Amino acid sequence: MFLRIDRLPVELPASPEVDPIAAKNVQELLGGRFGEMSTLMNYTYQSFNMRGRDKIKPFYSLITNIAAEEGGHIEIVSAAINSCLNGPRTEMEQKDSFPLDEVPDGAFGGHYIAAAQTALPVDSRGMPWTGDYVFSSGNLILDLLHNFFLENGARTQKLRVYQMTQNKAARMMLGYLFVRGGVHALAYAKALESLTGVDMKKMLPIPNIGNANFPEARQFMERGIHMQLYRFSPNDYKECASIWNGAATAEYIEGLGGKTELEFVDAPPSGGNLVNLAGIASSFAPNYAPEEIFEIANKLYAKAKNK
Amino acid sequence: MFLRIDRLPVELPASPEVDPIAAKNVQELLGGRFGEMSTLMNYTYQSFNMRGRDKIKPFYSLITNIAAEEGGHIEIVSAAINSCLNGPRTEMEQKDSFPLDEVPDGAFGGHYIAAAQTALPVDSRGMPWTGDYVFSSGNLILDLLHNFFLENGARTQKLRVYQMTQNKAARMMLGYLFVRGGVHALAYAKALESLTGVDMKKMLPIPNIGNANFPEARQFMERGIHMQLYRFSPNDYKECASIWNGAATAEYIEGLGGKTELEFVDAPPSGGNLVNLAGIASSFAPNYAPEEIFEIANKLYAKAKNK
Amino acid sequence: MFLRIDRLPVELPASPEVDPIAAKNVQELLGGRFGEMSTLMNYTYQSFNMRGRDKIKPFYSLITNIAAEEGGHIEIVSAAINSCLNGPRTEMEQKDSFPLDEVPDGAFGGHYIAAAQTALPVDSRGMPWTGDYVFSSGNLILDLLHNFFLENGARTQKLRVYQMTQNKAARMMLGYLFVRGGVHALAYAKALESLTGVDMKKMLPIPNIGNANFPEARQFMERGIHMQLYRFSPNDYKECASIWNGAATAEYIEGLGGKTELEFVDAPPSGGNLVNLAGIASSFAPNYAPEEIFEIANKLYAKAKNK
Amino acid sequence: MFLRIDRLPVELPASPEVDPIAAKNVQELLGGRFGEMSTLMNYTYQSFNMRGRDKIKPFYSLITNIAAEEGGHIEIVSAAINSCLNGPRTEMEQKDSFPLDEVPDGAFGGHYIAAAQTALPVDSRGMPWTGDYVFSSGNLILDLLHNFFLENGARTQKLRVYQMTQNKAARMMLGYLFVRGGVHALAYAKALESLTGVDMKKMLPIPNIGNANFPEARQFMERGIHMQLYRFSPNDYKECASIWNGAATAEYIEGLGGKTELEFVDAPPSGGNLVNLAGIASSFAPNYAPEEIFEIANKLYAKAKNK
Amino acid sequence: MFLRIDRLPVELPASPEVDPIAAKNVQELLGGRFGEMSTLMNYTYQSFNMRGRDKIKPFYSLITNIAAEEGGHIEIVSAAINSCLNGPRTEMEQKDSFPLDEVPDGAFGGHYIAAAQTALPVDSRGMPWTGDYVFSSGNLILDLLHNFFLENGARTQKLRVYQMTQNKAARMMLGYLFVRGGVHALAYAKALESLTGVDMKKMLPIPNIGNANFPEARQFMERGIHMQLYRFSPNDYKECASIWNGAATAEYIEGLGGKTELEFVDAPPSGGNLVNLAGIASSFAPNYAPEEIFEIANKLYAKAKNK
């Protein structure tokens, strides 16, 4: 079973302008083959399907716990897309404004026609994420090798989208995910090493440019977030500690100082506030004239409280 | 963010035989247009994307909280598929057994070739679930109408798959989801009614056969599970109570006696044990000769414990 | 069987300029999940597949007759796309003009490379309409609920595309379809109400902005077209009258005056002229130097007439 | 615009048994690349998109008129699928019968789970028909060459499905479509010949086995149906006569005697009765206990008649 | 089996500027339904699957040998796309340049995010080439008719992309493929004529504008390349000569003078140099700081040579 916490993994700044092209590119990182829908669903199905789970608990717990973290990653990528599409708007858009008329030619039409300027589980072409992106072979070593590859493929694409945008909300999300993806890649490398003796972590980072080169990532490293694997469960998955432990290499630490030991944190991160999205009357979201439903919601809430 | 609990919503019996055809049909309920991947992702993206969230908290909380429950539903449908594929096997299959040679002609090849006899996010054709199944229009009434339709479409397909199989694991899962889907359909009906004044619940059940007719569902109704909306969060989404409350109609209660008031339960259900899946050497899951990785896992675990 | 009439449901003005971006956006309303291909094919397959047809003739006739009208809707949306792509050109484009060189970056390439600047059954991404958009469950109430949802989803997307373009041809088509879609939504609401007692029409319009707010729609309402269901058959489907009758609500009439009773018209509308599309030599449509085929066609025609 | 007639092109016998495998194979001829959805939509979009229509009326009318006939072809292929799935059942299936439990392993699950044992716009894999099957290049000769190829590809696949089934309903439909497809192939051959001078009809039939070899087709040829192009419009498309005229070759006549001149018939065929589909309670089609909706329909109808 | 030669069919000029829009449009000719992936794979699978091969060697050899040539065509179209994306860059891009930030709005995101500014087997929408584009019916006449149609459809789309770009690299590739595609269309026409007596070549060119009108094609015709079918095998497929022989028609020669007899050349063309692609540090291709891997490659090479 799953629980939900009404917090983002980390708070995002408002996008200083409406930026549909950044939103379109960031979609690749949500619904593309190497997007967060893929990391989430690959690890989730591997966790559902693992054979001999009781006998390989450390590996089961690692994959399952990372799967749980990835839920927050589809959330934060969606939030970044929503920030890009929303820009700095905080007030309900006027009914007689026609903002939809200013859509740039290269925007993703679905953002406007289908989704009232919010995220969809599609890639930068607008093509949907598909279950065929899920690899769940049942062979533990092959699944881990896949996951190691997937994390590095995802990192490469994130680095490129970073190059393609100056958007503050997008880059903050990217900086955070560079760091968390780095944790996951290292975790899978360590799992593979324990099983095969092959020192996969020596291959990292792929591409060969460290996270500390990116200010949006560096700030999180300075807080030690690259050393921490969180536990995303009230009581389970403590066996991750048997893989995520020991000293990090100098290369991984990137000369930043601070902690040198990997740390399994017994809780999720405290996280940040969700992105607030103003209503847009001309997109009919949450409605053309939503005052009535605001009032209904208010009354329902009041009545429930008074009970 | 999301947390994970290492429990199924409800425990499933072992399937008394290997039943790949049931497994194939149940896939429709996982990865089809009306499968649990769809309910999960529709509500999840609607929750990510809701505009004016602060002003419509009861509706936001309802959709978000149900989304969290749906995570457990992809898990239990996957578990049912895995039970069907696994049958009563509890011991590691011998290396020199060639069980793959006995696959029935109409089986889904991917279960054997790709997934070591476990579930995949695909439908009964083997076609992948796709993000194009997600509807997130931003218009609150339209999204709720969609969700009401989706729950009823999902119920109809589940009822038909029930007719197509006698498999105990599959039917137990179905009975539980008939009941939980019924809760969700009613919840969306109540939300729509509060917003539009239209008495949608009068339309239920669709099709016009009550859950109590199915013994696997009736047992859960006798425990009052159809009256309860659980809260799937450590601290959030309490505003659901402002929609999920009041007396249920006689039709909804189906003459079963017991509770007559809808109840918002301040916790997830206690749930049941996960399905255990024996290793299969001839499918190389978790490996051809997995003793070595069992031992490695054991050592890692011991070492971690001793720290 | 089907017959064809060489008329559009309503005549469209020429687009005052070549407008490939409007054409791309309008494609969503032709080949998207909520496009006219979907309304056409959903109702058509429901009509092919209805069980117990003889016993539920009013519902069968309603769905089948609306299906027939939808054929004219894929035609008029295609005509609007063609107008956008064609602009005011009435003469054959010169052979040595290279108009294809002025395609805006965000245009849909298929309009130019595949289709000689005309419509295709694809959505605004260029992704094809697919048969998976068809819902034909065989359960009458569920199919009607689907159709009610589909019409409202289609309306929402049309309203947004309206916001995204000032193109006269596109907006005239949209105005007409706002009105006809409104008729269909109300017809399905009335059918559902007769079967379940639920007053679905109270939910309309979705979104909560009336058609009369849009001048291109209002003109058709002033002619009473929102009160009329046409019969699209030489002799059949007269049973629609048993559902489409009675007084319309004040909300539906939108204070426009005129007729107050719904009317089943015993013929299709008289319609308007088809859009004329000039040849384009540099797109080789109908050919690079089409004079020869014009002459052949002329001779064939003359010979046939003289017989 | 389009009109609908509540008749099939030709009446089909009931299938003597429930035959889901035949139904699955026949789906290829409905929703496959060479299925009737493809012929229908190819010609329909070519008719919407034709440039210089006024100057090439004979070709425009030919394509448009054949497009109208193809509407009846998706109908009759659907009817054949429905016959195969329905078998000889004429009474409503009992509620406590569980016919869904007897589905053969290789059946198409969607027929049972989604569509209550009726047709869907998908191919024999269950994959949906897609708009990417539509070819509408705007170049008249290329479009006609495509259509000629499409008809021959469709014939080849139909001949093979004929080989794969003994089902009477399927074979009757096939026999009729061998003949009508032969008319269309010849019509496109004649159109191409008039434009290019190339004697395409000499290539026919592809494959090189005549329709008269198949008793289900031969009966229609004996009635002269292979010599007739029908006009599917109240008033339009008379220009077809300028292409469809003259003597047929001996090869085309296949030594059957009878008419030797091609004939343009100024009306659609009289057609046959629609296939009747019994309700199936256990599939909830039209409902689980449909008596209530039968009664409602009856009352509506009575009330409408009495007005 | 297949061999590879490290040469392009013909050398391409560098693109004078970075031109991602041309690159996107040219993708249609690589991965679209009528792209070179389609010609390659259609003929390749027809060659794998041909029944009675020994008895129809001339046709087998023709299709197989053209299939081999098409391998070079996916290569040259990819090279043209790469030239468009690369422009005149010959030096490794600096690490701190952020060229990805200058991507035009309408570019294909995959070129930047997935492929480091190189080609992918997708069409101009970014949708992947699919195996469903392969037609391999086993009927020799139908397969040849398909191939004839495919070549003409491919030509039409190439002519349109030519109209859409002034890019020198793209147009050089197009000029060459106009000529080679012309050879293939004529070869299939001759094969069909030998089998059916129908003079298909009279239909050419489609569209009715000769290759000699395009300077980039004319230069190759002046060298007689339109008269030559090359043999792409060390020893096989000599039977092509029995179809590709005889005098070409005046229309085919287009008044260019030179050779008048078709010629089967007993070798592949000498070809031209491959396109050189500079590294791009900011795309991490071949790496962020590739000096190390350059050095490794160098050492490996030196060591191997010294052995």
Next chain:
Amino acid sequence: MFLRIDRLPVELPASPEVDPIAAKNVQELLGGRFGEMSTLMNYTYQSFNMRGRDKIKPFYSLITNIAAEEGGHIEIVSAAINSCLNGPRTEMEQKDSFPLDEVPDGAFGGHYIAAAQTALPVDSRGMPWTGDYVFSSGNLILDLLHNFFLENGARTQKLRVYQMTQNKAARMMLGYLFVRGGVHALAYAKALESLTGVDMKKMLPIPNIGNANFPEARQFMERGIHMQLYRFSPNDYKECASIWNGAATAEYIEGLGGKTELEFVDAPPSGGNLVNLAGIASSFAPNYAPEEIFEIANKLYAKAKNK
């Protein structure tokens, strides 16, 4: 450019019976995500797209040369499918036999309806191979890591299909490809090791069962084929030798004795005869009554020879 040799990599035995289910399963290895179409096209596009090729020739040559070998692999997998579908038939099937009537329920319909009982570029679901399976990131290390993963994923699926069939033709093909895939996996491991220092080959084989356990593979190992990388080019790609050299590990040799040094062979293998496929009249392949086209082919050939 590419050349073709009219030989299979290795000769396959005839399948002792018609085995459509084996054919369907083997399709996964041709057109699935891990099929030979994927290995072929991944390496081919990586070779087209490699940046800085001149500076990393050993890696470029390795990938390009393996790509060329993979061409032969789609050929041999297709040949195995064709053997399974064809069985021991060597004579043209009689016209009045109706073999299509005996198709097992779970067969892939496309084999019969579309392809006259031969292979198609689709997977075991019948879904087409797609260009989205191609990974060509431009980052050399990431591409090599992908290729290493792809080879191991492909091996795992091949091992499972081996378990699912006793068919001699399929198993011979599989045995050969176990060995050749092993060579490719080791080659990519060595390339990665040279670039990163990580000893990837220690991870092999995945799954942990050696090829020598399978008699169909062991015979090729006894001939030393696992030690040899062939050069598939008249003159190019000799730089492979700088990676493919040195002693193989004992684990790789699997105690078989024989050669201990990896060997770069300066030619392709001699290969085996192509599979012969009898005509099938009732599938119209190569035609219904093909005598005429046999005779035409014969005359063409004679005429050409006499020139």
